[in-house]
Amino acid sequence: MMTGMGNITNCKTCIYRSYLFSNLQPGDLSRVSLSKKEKEYDPGDIIVRQGDKITSFMYLKSGLLKISRAISDGKNQIISIARPLDFIGLLNVFSNNSYQFGITAIEHSTLCFIDLKLMKDIIGKDGHFALKLLEKMSGMNDMIMHNRLLIDQKNLRGRIAYILLFFSQDVYKKDKFSLPVSRKEIAELINMRTENVIRILSEFRRDRIIGIEGKIIRILDRDKLIRIAEFG
Amino acid sequence: MMTGMGNITNCKTCIYRSYLFSNLQPGDLSRVSLSKKEKEYDPGDIIVRQGDKITSFMYLKSGLLKISRAISDGKNQIISIARPLDFIGLLNVFSNNSYQFGITAIEHSTLCFIDLKLMKDIIGKDGHFALKLLEKMSGMNDMIMHNRLLIDQKNLRGRIAYILLFFSQDVYKKDKFSLPVSRKEIAELINMRTENVIRILSEFRRDRIIGIEGKIIRILDRDKLIRIAEFG
DNA sequence: TAACAGTATTGATATTTATCATACGTATCC
DNA sequence: GGATACGTATGATAAATATCAATACTGTTA
Known part of the structure; x- marks a missing residue:
C-alpha cells in the first residue's frame, strides 16, 4: 500500500x-x-x-x-x-x-x-x-x-532481446538485474503470448546468452543479444 | 510535381x-x-x-x-x-x-x-x-x-477491415471510394505483407463484403466489416 | 495445515502469417 | 516495338506464432 x-x-x-x-x-x-x-x-x-x-x-x-x-x-x-x-x-x-x-x-x-x-x-x-x-x-x-x-518490426526473439536490453541498459545499467515485471506483463508489453516469452527466455538460457534464476536475469552475451534484437 | x-x-x-x-x-x-x-x-x-x-x-x-x-x-x-x-x-x-x-x-x-x-x-x-x-x-x-x-491487437483480416473502414468512414465518408494507396502501402501501414493484403481483399470480395475494381473499393456489407474489424 | 489462485514451465498441436514461385496487366523508357 | 520495372493476383509451402493441456512452484488465505 x-x-x-x-x-x-x-x-x-x-x-x-x-x-x-x-x-x-x-x-x-x-x-x-x-x-x-x-x-x-x-x-x-x-x-x-x-x-x-x-x-x-x-x-x-x-x-x-x-x-x-x-x-x-x-x-x-x-x-x-x-x-x-x-x-x-x-x-x-x-x-x-x-x-x-x-x-x-x-x-x-x-x-x-x-x-x-x-x-x-x-x-x-x-x-x-x-x-x-x-x-x-x-x-x-x-x-x-x-x-x-521498432517492436512491430521484430520477430519474437528480437522483441525479447530488445526488452532485456532495455532493462539492462536503459533502466538498471547492469548486467544482472531483477525483472520488475512478470512474464505475462512482458508479453503484454511487447505484444506476444506469455508461453512464448517463457519459451524464448528458456531458449536464450540454453544458448548461454542469459542466465535466469526466477526474476533474476544476467546478461551473459550482450553482443549476441544486440544482434538478435537488431534482427533474428 | x-x-x-x-x-x-x-x-x-x-x-x-x-x-x-x-x-x-x-x-x-x-x-x-x-x-x-x-x-x-x-x-x-x-x-x-x-x-x-x-x-x-x-x-x-x-x-x-x-x-x-x-x-x-x-x-x-x-x-x-x-x-x-x-x-x-x-x-x-x-x-x-x-x-x-x-x-x-x-x-x-x-x-x-x-x-x-x-x-x-x-x-x-x-x-x-x-x-x-x-x-x-x-x-x-x-x-x-x-x-x-489497436492494430497491434488485430489479426490480418481485422486489420484490413479496420483500414477499409478508416478510408470509408473517416476519410471519404462514402461507401465507394478510390484507394489512395497501393496494396504495398497498405501493408506498410498495418504491418503485414503485400501478398496478404491482396489475398484478404480478394477474400472479402469473394464473400461479398466489398467490391473491388482496381483501386475502386465499394463497401457492400458494412456491418460485417465492422464485426471483422472488431474481432475475427 | 490445507486449499487456493496466480505464475512459471514444457510439450504437442493447430492456426496464422510469411516466403517463394509464377503469371499477367500496365505504364515507362529508350 | 521490345525491354524493363512495378503493381496485382493466386497457389504451394515453410516458418512463426498461438493455443491447448498438463505439471510444478509460489505465496496467500482460511
Missing part, C-alpha cells in the same frame, strides 16, 4: 528537479513547491485507474511504473514503462479530462503531484516554460512511438 | 482556418498570414524527406498525406495518414531539429507553411495559444498511438 505522503522536499533544492523547471520564475517555483504533493508507492500499487479524472501533473522522482490500458475481456496492453524523471501522463493531460490508461507501480516509487490548474496557469504566463513543455512532450511521444514501431 | 505556390489566401478569412488560430491576437494572425507560404502537391510528390531540417510548421488544408519512415534495406513503415486540418509534423517539430520521418502526398494536397521561429515567438508570448497547441499535439498523439495499439 501507499507508504508515505506529504510535502517534505523543497522543489528549489530537489535533487530530482527536472530540467523543465530549471528556468521557472522564482515565484512560480515557490507556488509549485508549496502546492505539490509527494507520494510513495509500493510495487503493485495502483496510481491511477483508467477513466480517473485528471487533476494533476505527475512527475516520477524515483522508481518504475507501468502504463497500460484495458482491452477486451480482462486483457491488458502495456503502453510503456516510465522511468525516473519522466512526466507521467503527459501524453493525456492536455487532451483528455480523464486518463485513457492506468498507471501502476512496478517498483517502490516516489511521485510528485502538481496541481493541473497551477500548471496551466504557469503555461499561460510563461511562454518559455510552455515551449519547454512542448519539447518534453514531443520528445516523450517520439520515444514511445519509436519503440513501438 | 509541385503545381503551385504563393500566398494567396488571407488567414483571417481562410475557410480552412484551424480552431487553433481562433483566438490569436489580431497582430499575430496578421504576421502568420503575411509570412505563411501555401503550396500544392500532386500524388507522389515528396513534401519532406526523412532527415530534412525542420524550418516550418505545416498545416494540411486539403488532400491526404502519408507519414512514413525508412527501415532496413529499402523497406518502409507508414506511421499514419494525415487528413485535412491536421498539423503535420507536430509530432517532431519541437523535439528534433530534423524530421524523423518523410512526408509524401497521396492525393492532390494544399499545405500551409508557417515559419517555425514565428510560431515559437507566438507561443512564447501567448500562453493561451501555447496551451491550445499542447492540447492539439496531445490529441494527435493520442489518436496515432491509439490506432497503432
Whole structure:
C-alpha cells in the first residue's frame, strides 16, 4: 500500500528537479513547491485507474511504473514503462479530462503531484516554460512511438532481446538485474503470448546468452543479444 | 510535381482556418498570414524527406498525406495518414531539429507553411495559444498511438477491415471510394505483407463484403466489416 | 495445515502469417 | 516495338506464432 505522503522536499533544492523547471520564475517555483504533493508507492500499487479524472501533473522522482490500458475481456496492453524523471501522463493531460490508461507501480516509487490548474496557469504566463513543455512532450511521444514501431518490426526473439536490453541498459545499467515485471506483463508489453516469452527466455538460457534464476536475469552475451534484437 | 505556390489566401478569412488560430491576437494572425507560404502537391510528390531540417510548421488544408519512415534495406513503415486540418509534423517539430520521418502526398494536397521561429515567438508570448497547441499535439498523439495499439491487437483480416473502414468512414465518408494507396502501402501501414493484403481483399470480395475494381473499393456489407474489424 | 489462485514451465498441436514461385496487366523508357 | 520495372493476383509451402493441456512452484488465505 501507499507508504508515505506529504510535502517534505523543497522543489528549489530537489535533487530530482527536472530540467523543465530549471528556468521557472522564482515565484512560480515557490507556488509549485508549496502546492505539490509527494507520494510513495509500493510495487503493485495502483496510481491511477483508467477513466480517473485528471487533476494533476505527475512527475516520477524515483522508481518504475507501468502504463497500460484495458482491452477486451480482462486483457491488458502495456503502453510503456516510465522511468525516473519522466512526466507521467503527459501524453493525456492536455487532451483528455480523464486518463485513457492506468498507471501502476512496478517498483517502490516516489511521485510528485502538481496541481493541473497551477500548471496551466504557469503555461499561460510563461511562454518559455510552455515551449519547454512542448519539447518534453514531443520528445516523450517520439520515444514511445519509436519503440513501438521498432517492436512491430521484430520477430519474437528480437522483441525479447530488445526488452532485456532495455532493462539492462536503459533502466538498471547492469548486467544482472531483477525483472520488475512478470512474464505475462512482458508479453503484454511487447505484444506476444506469455508461453512464448517463457519459451524464448528458456531458449536464450540454453544458448548461454542469459542466465535466469526466477526474476533474476544476467546478461551473459550482450553482443549476441544486440544482434538478435537488431534482427533474428 | 509541385503545381503551385504563393500566398494567396488571407488567414483571417481562410475557410480552412484551424480552431487553433481562433483566438490569436489580431497582430499575430496578421504576421502568420503575411509570412505563411501555401503550396500544392500532386500524388507522389515528396513534401519532406526523412532527415530534412525542420524550418516550418505545416498545416494540411486539403488532400491526404502519408507519414512514413525508412527501415532496413529499402523497406518502409507508414506511421499514419494525415487528413485535412491536421498539423503535420507536430509530432517532431519541437523535439528534433530534423524530421524523423518523410512526408509524401497521396492525393492532390494544399499545405500551409508557417515559419517555425514565428510560431515559437507566438507561443512564447501567448500562453493561451501555447496551451491550445499542447492540447492539439496531445490529441494527435493520442489518436496515432491509439490506432497503432489497436492494430497491434488485430489479426490480418481485422486489420484490413479496420483500414477499409478508416478510408470509408473517416476519410471519404462514402461507401465507394478510390484507394489512395497501393496494396504495398497498405501493408506498410498495418504491418503485414503485400501478398496478404491482396489475398484478404480478394477474400472479402469473394464473400461479398466489398467490391473491388482496381483501386475502386465499394463497401457492400458494412456491418460485417465492422464485426471483422472488431474481432475475427 | 490445507486449499487456493496466480505464475512459471514444457510439450504437442493447430492456426496464422510469411516466403517463394509464377503469371499477367500496365505504364515507362529508350 | 521490345525491354524493363512495378503493381496485382493466386497457389504451394515453410516458418512463426498461438493455443491447448498438463505439471510444478509460489505465496496467500482460511
